[in-house]
Amino acid sequence: MRTTAAVALEAGKPLEIMDVNLDGPKAGEVLVEIKATGLCHTDDFTLSGADPEGLFPAILGHEGAGVVLEVGPGVTSLEPGDHVIPLYTPECRECEYCLNPKTNLCQSIRSTQGQGVMPDGTSRFSMLDGTPILHYMGCSTFSNHTVLPEIALAKVRKDAPFDKICYIGCGVTTGIGAVINTAKVEIGSTAIVFGLGGIGLNVIQGLRLAGADQIVGVDLNPGKVEMATRFGMTDFVNPTEVEGDLVAHLVELTGGGGDYTFDATGNVQVMRTALESAHKGWGESVIIGVAPAGAEISTRPFQLVTGRVWRGTAFGGARGRSDVPRIVDWYMDGKIEIDPMITHTLKLDEINKGFEMMHAGESIRSVVVY
Numbered sequence: 001m002r003t004t005a006a007v008a009l010e011a012g013k014p015l016e017i018m019d020v021n022l023d024g025p026k027a028g029e030v031l032v033e034i035k036a037t038g039l040c041h042t043d044d045f046t047l048s049g050a051d052p053e054g055l056f057p058a059i060l061g062h063e064g065a066g067v068v069l070e071v072g073p074g075v076t077s078l079e080p081g082d083h084v085i086p087l088y089t090p091e092c093r094e095c096e097y098c099l100n101p102k103t104n105l106c107q108s109i110r111s112t113q114g115q116g117v118m119p120d121g122t123s124r125f126s127m128l129d130g131t132p133i134l135h136y137m138g139c140s141t142f143s144n145h146t147v148l149p150e151i152a153l154a155k156v157r158k159d160a161p162f163d164k165i166c167y168i169g170c171g172v173t174t175g176i177g178a179v180i181n182t183a184k185v186e187i188g189s190t191a192i193v194f195g196l197g198g199i200g201l202n203v204i205q206g207l208r209l210a211g212a213d214q215i216v217g218v219d220l221n222p223g224k225v226e227m228a229t230r231f232g233m234t235d236f237v238n239p240t241e242v243e244g245d246l247v248a249h250l251v252e253l254t255g256g257g258g259d260y261t262f263d264a265t266g267n268v269q270v271m272r273t274a275l276e277s278a279h280k281g282w283g284e285s286v287i288i289g290v291a292p293a294g295a296e297i298s299t300r301p302f303q304l305v306t307g308r309v310w311r312g313t314a315f316g317g318a319r320g321r322s323d324v325p326r327i328v329d330w331y332m333d334g335k336i337e338i339d340p341m342i343t344h345t346l347k348l349d350e351i352n353k354g355f356e357m358m359h360a361g362e363s364i365r366s367v368v369v370y
Ligand code: NAD
Pocket: 040, 041, 042, 045, 170, 171, 174, 194, 195, 196, 197, 198, 199, 200, 218, 219, 220, 221, 224, 239, 264, 265, 266, 267, 270, 287, 288, 289, 290, 291, 313, 314, 315, 316, 358, 361, 364
């Protein structure tokens, strides 16, 4: 079939809207009509050329929601008409990783996913002249139609609005999951969140759900304060307004450091500050942000010797096919909020404007509705 997509032809260039060819689903695959997709900072990171796994030409986008149009041979858990959320972290329920309760990182298709192809090693997308176009994170939600493996789709209830629940495909689940699944924050905890964007705000929302007492937000952009406060931030720190050492300031503000700290910026200096502002003896710091190729983290080993723990999280530690439908229920039941964070709704041909607003710090989440 033919569909319309925003194609990343090369790193550092705006996306180009064009008609592309899409082959039908092969064995174990599913054709999905994407109804809405969010723009995550990770899409921008890959488009910028900073992603060591970035490949071009490709169709980016990994935060979508849509409807199953067709299933390939052997697909048993989905049928046409089902509403689904694509999963960049699939859940095969069979691999060594899925069988280990300590991780959500299903590895059954990770290598082909990183190469921009379906599990059989080929792409379903091509230009009208036949040149192959690569998939991205196994999702490619910047295309109106896409093909995914069955194990990379969460089936969700049909009354949930696509233009809101697409955000559960990455930002909402990553932020809330980092708190609940990865850090396992306890009631009464003190926490510090670095970066109050589309992910950090969901960390704050997760901390409120978990019953944290003090939630400190740190961001260079004071424009994020209003939204963060609405989601549960109790104190705001702008590093540019702190006289002296930021770590010392945060340790004093929290009475010894955060029980839990989270990096949602992708900046390795911030990751160090987050680790060092975790409480001596027990503080845990969770890296969510994705850092550019070549960037490395460092700290004095003494920081760990004296009891701080440094860890990371992908997709908030969530097992998508099991956990995502539950998070959609939380949204529909009013337990979590999504709508205020979606600050802009765009058409596909406005997608580059969405990235410009992200760069300017003007948006929290922009969502493209097809
Ligand atoms: P975003 O652009 O919406 O938000 C980033 C925020 O960080 C902005 O508010 C910005 O002002 C703030 N910031 C930047 N530099 C800062 C600094 N030095 N100190 C304090 N604040 C600073 O981005 P997002 O969509 O929220 O994504 C955040 C990060 O999380 C990105 O690196 C993204 O790639 C990553 N991410 C990781 C996962 C995962 O599974 N681990 C999932 C989604 C996104």
